[in-house]
Amino acid sequence: xxxxxxxxxxxxxxxxxxxxxxxxxxxxxxxxxxxxxxxxxxxxxxxxxxxxxxxxxxxxxxxxxxxxxxxxxxxxxxxxxxxxxxxxxxxxxxxxxxxxxxxxxxxxxxxxxxxxxxxxxxxxxxxxxxxxxxxxxxxxxxxxxxxxxxxxxxxxxxxxxxxxxxxxxxxxxxxxxxxxxxxxxxxxxxxxxxxxxxxxxxxxxxxxxxxxxxxxxxxxxxxxxxxxxxxxxxxxxxxxxxxxxxxxxxxxxxxxxxxxxxxxxxxxxxxxxxxxxxxxxxxxxxxxxxxxxxxxxxxxxxxxxxxxxxxxxxxxxxxxx
Ligand SMILES: Nc1ncnc2c1ncn2[C@@H]1O[C@H](COP(=O)(O)OP(=O)(O)OP(=O)(O)O)[C@@H](O)[C@H]1O
Numbered sequence: 001x002x003x004x005x006x007x008x009x010x011x012x013x014x015x016x017x018x019x020x021x022x023x024x025x026x027x028x029x030x031x032x033x034x035x036x037x038x039x040x041x042x043x044x045x046x047x048x049x050x051x052x053x054x055x056x057x058x059x060x061x062x063x064x065x066x067x068x069x070x071x072x073x074x075x076x077x078x079x080x081x082x083x084x085x086x087x088x089x090x091x092x093x094x095x096x097x098x099x100x101x102x103x104x105x106x107x108x109x110x111x112x113x114x115x116x117x118x119x120x121x122x123x124x125x126x127x128x129x130x131x132x133x134x135x136x137x138x139x140x141x142x143x144x145x146x147x148x149x150x151x152x153x154x155x156x157x158x159x160x161x162x163x164x165x166x167x168x169x170x171x172x173x174x175x176x177x178x179x180x181x182x183x184x185x186x187x188x189x190x191x192x193x194x195x196x197x198x199x200x201x202x203x204x205x206x207x208x209x210x211x212x213x214x215x216x217x218x219x220x221x222x223x224x225x226x227x228x229x230x231x232x233x234x235x236x237x238x239x240x241x242x243x244x245x246x247x248x249x250x251x252x253x254x255x256x257x258x259x260x261x262x263x264x265x266x267x268x269x270x271x272x273x274x275x276x277x278x279x280x281x282x283x284x285x286x287x288x289x290x291x292x293x294x295x296x297x298x299x300x301x302x303x304x305x306x307x308x309x310x311x312x313x314x315x316x317x318x319x320x321x
Contacts, residue, residue, distance in 0.1 A: 001189045002027070007021060009021040023060065024210075024214065030156065033180075037210065037316075039211065048082075052077070065156060079155055094133055095131075096129075100117045103116055103117060107153075139166060140170075151182075158190050163192055164176070180203065201304050226275075228311075232272060233299050235268070235295075235296065236296045238294065242291075247269045249283070249290055249292065250269055254279075271283075276300070276301070283297075
């Protein structure tokens with residue numbers, strides 16, 4: 001559905017050249033739900049704007065929905081939907097009218113535009129707002145209307161630039177539910193940008209981590225996490241004198257990485273392993289047969305922030321407060 005090779009965008013800023021996107025190769029198949037994740041200024045929006053023909057690449061190639069962005073931009077535009085960061089919907093129109101007009105603009109006949117308007121409003125739970133002015137909608141409803149606007153011509157590919165920015169946590173979760181459901185029903189390929197770690201983690205099937213204009217990692221959230229620091233298994237012992245024995249047992253497990261004893265309010269033993277869930281049964285058995293009195297155990301998978309930190313030495317959380 002998308003194939004780019006060495007896609008590059010430079011901006012001239014005064015006398016300087018700013019390399020916003022530095023040779024990106026992306027392959028996205030039909031039906032995928034992919035998030036471009038990265039800090040502010042990483043080049044996500046610039047990439048999206050090139051893929052949606054809003055910005056001409058400095059060099060490189062991009063074929064989107066079967067057409068070349070440079071030589072057939074109008075054909076690309078017909079085959080995609082794009083929801084930008086600002087609101088696409090007008091100010092004084094009513095929600096239903098706005099969507100219907102957008103359908104006519106895309107060349108649909110009146111009956112089809114009317115049917116799609118009703119279907120989309122229904123699918124995005126906006127039917128109750130058909131006659132409401134766009135300015136009177138809540139932030140979440142307005143964002144969903146924007147998404148409907150991007151889908152009215154039934155494109156096989158939808159781009160969403162920071163779809164949930166500015167929404168409260170409840171509306172964000174609700175928006176995601178709708179996007180996920182919509183995709184299940186229509187099979188639309190979705191490419192979106194976000195700097196919310198949890199959002200990429202939970203909603204995207206595949207994540208491209210972008211930093212300084214390059215793709216620095218590509219995979220499912222689990223693959224990205226698995227490739228980094230491994231899981232952290234922490235157990236507390238009821239009797240702190242047993243901690244060294246516990247640590248020794250942990251260190252002898254197959255595939256055990258670094259083991260440390262941390263003394264605080266409770267004495268904890270921390271163990272890095274590739275897969276905490278598979279090591280846990282052996283660990284529990286071994287501790288039990290050695291008579292180590294266990295108070296609690298937990299397994300923490302690495303977060304996407306751990307991934308970003310390992311790859312760049314910086315925390316994405318700090319960069320996107
Ligand atoms: N039209 C422009 N002229 C000059 N510089 C630009 C232009 N558009 C973007 N940039 C710069 O290119 C770099 C990449 O910006 P881009 O908006 O693609 O990042 P982003 O990852 O989408 O970040 P954000 O999450 O803030 O939208 C930034 O340094 C930005 O300032």
